[in-house]
Amino acid sequence: MKTRVALFCRADNRRALNWKKKIIAHIAAHHPRVLIVTEKPNFVITLGGDGTILESARYFQKNAPIFLGLNLGHVGFLASARRPDQFIGAVDALLSGSFVTTHRMMLTAKVFRGGALVHTTDCLNEVTAQGIMGTIRMTISVDGHPLQYVHGSGVIIATPTGSTAYNLSAHGPIVTPDMHCMIVTELLDHNIPTPSLVLKNTKTVYIDITEVRKRGILAITQTNEPIDAVLTADDMDLFPLHEKDRVEVTKSKHIITFAEFEDNYFLKSLQKKFAFR
Numbered sequence: 001m002k003t004r005v006a007l008f009c010r011a012d013n014r015r016a017l018n019w020k021k022k023i024i025a026h027i028a029a030h031h032p033r034v035l036i037v038t039e040k041p042n043f044v045i046t047l048g049g050d051g052t053i054l055e056s057a058r059y060f061q062k063n064a065p066i067f068l069g070l071n072l073g074h075v076g077f078l079a080s081a082r083r084p085d086q087f088i089g090a091v092d093a094l095l096s097g098s099f100v101t102t103h104r105m106m107l108t109a110k111v112f113r114g115g116a117l118v119h120t121t122d123c124l125n126e127v128t129a130q131g132i133m134g135t136i137r138m139t140i141s142v143d144g145h146p147l148q149y150v151h152g153s154g155v156i157i158a159t160p161t162g163s164t165a166y167n168l169s170a171h172g173p174i175v176t177p178d179m180h181c182m183i184v185t186e187l188l189d190h191n192i193p194t195p196s197l198v199l200k201n202t203k204t205v206y207i208d209i210t211e212v213r214k215r216g217i218l219a220i221t222q223t224n225e226p227i228d229a230v231l232t233a234d235d236m237d238l239f240p241l242h243e244k245d246r247v248e249v250t251k252s253k254h255i256i257t258f259a260e261f262e263d264n265y266f267l268k269s270l271q272k273k274f275a276f277r
Helices: 014-030 050-063 084-096 265-274
Strands: 002-007 034-036 042-050 066-071 102-114 116-123 126-131 136-142 143-154 154-158 179-188 196-202 206-212 227-233 235-241 247-261
Touching: 002 014, 002 235, 014 034, 014 042, 014 084, 042 050, 042 084, 050 066, 050 116, 050 247, 066 084, 066 154, 102 126, 102 227, 116 227, 116 235, 116 247, 126 136, 126 206, 126 247, 136 179, 143 154, 143 179, 143 227, 154 206
Parallel strands: 002 034, 002 042, 042 066, 066 247
Antiparallel strands: 102 116, 102 247, 126 154, 126 227, 136 143, 136 206, 154 179, 179 196, 206 247, 227 235
16 A cells, blocks of 8 residues: 655745645655645654644645644754755654654634524634724633733633744743643733733633624625634634624644654754854
């Protein structure tokens, strides 16, 4: 049986497209038992930055493949090979089985309106509830226990993988990606600043939208519906929030598996990105 491999990159990224051609040619020449596919892959090789890797993870998550990220972006926390001179070697190691895997948890967010489920989404990095051009008021509770009353820009619920993304920009903690937990980080609260909270992954976080500052300036292109508050998942899946909406965030039933080739890869990434000594 042939190994099924998909290659994923953005259509407008010429550098990634050139590398995709090189890798397909290399696989054809050196790995005859590999079949290049666009669906139901065993492995997904993603060419691009962390945003592209997030896209590929969302696109293929139901197939539960092993992901190899080849970094052509700026950050590269999700990539298994950061430099182009490592790409072919990483592909060879992947297809020869010379790698270890790390399992990254995902989150599921559900929006309830008037008691009815109106939206469901999964994310690998974070789900964010926020006002767009004004403040928003919300209550954050954990397993039904009120925790925070936010009057500000909103709140981030991040995974350990997402702890180095938007959560970090909001001064949330860095968590090693092999942990399974949720990180609650407020966004520019007008109240006394509250530290982030790291929660066990069996918890359920509720976000109750109590007040939205309505401006009516922006609208969703497809529907022309005014949008003043929004739920986003990994900065891709966008859904408008209304007053009295409830967002429920739990651990997803899906996980994302990455291939890695060296010990302490994440710690080395931190050292390189932040000049830790």
